[in-house]
Structure formats: structure tokens, C-alpha cells
Amino acid sequence: MENRQRKTPEEFSRTAMLLGDDALERLMNSTVAVFGLGGVGGQCAEALCRAGVGHLLLVDGDAVSRSNINRQLLATQDTVGMRKTEAARQRLLSINPALEVQLRDVFYSADTADSVDLSRCDCIVDAIDTVTAKLLLIERAYALGVPVISCMGAGNKLDPSRFEAADIYKTTMCPLARVMRKELRKRGIPSLRVIYSQEEAITPQGEAEDSQRSRTTPGSASFCAPAAGLLAAAEAVRTVLSEQNNPQ
Template structure:
């Protein structure tokens, strides 16, 4: 009998689908990268999700975030992404945390039964803490490096963090993880040199903030808002989804 994942089954077999259906994957950061991670995992047949993000969808998310449309502006990102998963696969189990992940807010969010953790957060402190806690619990983790201020999606690579170059975020992560005794971390990063955003008075978030009501961390508080485009963070997210699926199906972790 044909089903929604029949074409996937032709590639990975019924046993591969079973492994994915029984897996629980936690995605931290449901933005430009994270939404495409979730999309790729949901359409591959992953059966259990945990979504973590405190943000609500903003008008400025429409250019790159999968869940962002005129109809979803103002809604919590985790709620919209949960609904999208269930439209793809009604049998999926989805737990959401509308929370900003930081070391002092992590209690109760990272569970021992996660089969994989995806770090798609854009805050360095949170990324480092999440990776360290995942490693301490022996949960496989993959981390997204910088996807902002980039234009070339063909420059992304999968590598260990200590084999990366060019990416400024990866450099900081290498330094901080080394201090904490972490000797390996799978990442997706770009070898493209970051571009300098061309901010004008009309395009400045700090001068014309349109964050929806209830937003706790407004873009106007950022030191600098990175530029972004549809086809860069999406590619990073789908690469990450592919790594998670292959690691689970072929038991590479």
C-alpha cells in the first residue's frame, strides 16, 4: 500500500522508515535554518519532535523562514511549525517550548530520551551551553554556524568544528568549546567570506522596528542585524536535516 513516505522507502527501506518514525529529534531555534531542518525531518518521516524557540513570527522573517507568511505574523514560531508538521504527518508527536534557551533556562528542556539535538540558535552563549549539555548526556548533536550575510549556498560544508575555517562564528565556537574540553562537534558551515550589510535609514530595524506585540527580544536591541536571503539558510537547514536522517538510518552515531 502506498503512503506519504513511499518514495523515501525506495531509498532507505522499511527498516529505515521505522527507525525515523521511532526517533525523537529536538530542534533549538525555529528560524531561517531551523524551519528547514524541521521541514526536511518531517517530510523524511521523523516521528517525534521537540521545538524550542521563544520568538513570534515577524514581517521581516518572510524573506527566509518557512513558516512566515502574512497570515502567520505575530504567532509563536513553535506553534506554527508544530501545525505544519502535523499537516505533513498527523501521526507525529510534537512537543513545543516557547522559551529562549540559555544556561539558566535549560532545566526541563533537554531530556534524556532525545535521539538527536539540532542547534540552530543564533546566540553564542546558548549554542555553547546546548552543545556541552548534549555531549554530557551522550546525545548526538549537530550545530549550524553562521548563515547570515552570505549569498552563496554552494559554499556550505559538513565538518568537525575543529576543521572549519573562514566562518567567524565557528572560530568563536572552536575557542570556547576547547576551553570546556569538547574535542569534536559536527557542524554545517560556510567557507564564504561574510558580506557587510548595506544598512540604510529605511532598512534599519533599530529605527523602524516591526516586531509583533509580545516579542521579548526585539531586533532593535541587536548591535547589528545581519543580512539574509531565501536560498542560504534554507540550504544549511536541509543539509542538517540530511545529516540527522542519515545518522539515524545508518546508525552513524
């Protein structure tokens, strides 16, 4: 009987050249969740889509605003006012119509966590910008044995070359990582892969005029948050392929 191999989709042929057909097929059969679709998460979601990940779970409860346009891939004049999850869905399906996209238009919290099923995820990217929600997500994923790539602060930075991936307990300079390390130790979580910057934070030269947030809004540049998002996507792809090569 003739042995027929699955034909690699032309859209992902260059990725298959780099990773191999078997690895690409594993990516196409994988599920990755992205929590937060801002400058980091939106860029990460698109990179995962273009890498060939076949199933994406996207979680964000916000809408696109004009102040997002300077750094967020999903933000254009045409998408202002649109829910970020819907903007992401439309954009990603225009890239890969075969992509399976699941949306949760919620801010992740103790009140909404049960509406998001993490158990079927091969990897989770945390691009949430609040400590409480990050910790809740990481704790729940840890209990399920689902690996997490957690993104630390990308605001008030100007040097994209200073972003790197590391275990959180080996990070320096990042104030958010410092807080997270302390809280993760309390929760008995021994390691966490993170994307963080070694650049010292820059003091913003003013305040955001349209900010309705109770905490300080950081300044941002078009080239920093997306750089962190691309690093997060690369780590997620490596994690998915590593986990599937070494099943528990």
C-alpha cells in the same frame, strides 16, 4: 503463522525506496530536537518531518515577524505574530498528522535549560543564533552522549553552494565557528558536527530598521538559511540511522 510486515505509509514511500523500510521505521521511532525555528531551524524541522522522523521536540521563544518572511519557512502574512513553535506545530501536522510534536516556547538559557529534557533525543539540531546558548546546549548534550548537529552563521551569505557539513575543528572562514572552536576546546569537547559556509561574509548595505537586538543584525537571502537547514536535516537523519545501527 503468517508474517505480516508493517505497511509503509504512502507519504513516505519514496523515502523508503531510497533508505529501505527498516531505516524508515527507525526514523519513525526516533526523536529529534530542533532548537531555534528561524530560517535554518524551521526548514530543518520540516525536512525532518517529511523524511519520516516520528517525534520532534521544537524549542524557540520567539514570534513570527514580517522581517522573517524573506527567508523563514514558517513566516507568512498569515502567521505574523504567531508563536514560532505553534506555527511549526500547525504546519508540520498538516504534513504528517501522526507526527508527535513537543513544544517548548522558551529561549534556551541557563534559566530555562532544565525545562527541556534532552535525554530522550536521538539527535539534536542546534539552530540557535547566540554563542552562550549554543555552548550550553552542546555541553549538556555532550554530557548525556546525545549527538548534536550545530549550525553556524547563515547570515550575510549569498552562495548556498558553499554550505557544507564538517567537524568544527576542520572549518575555515566562518567567524562564528572560530569563536565556537575556541570555547569548545576550553570545555574539553573533542568534536562537533557543524553546518557552515566557506563563503566570506558580505558586509550589509545598511541596518535593519525594525531590529531591537543589541547586536548587529545580519543581512539574509531566501536561499541561504534554508539551504543550511536542509543540510542540517540530512546530517541529523544520517546521524540517527548511524547511531541506531551502532548502539553503545
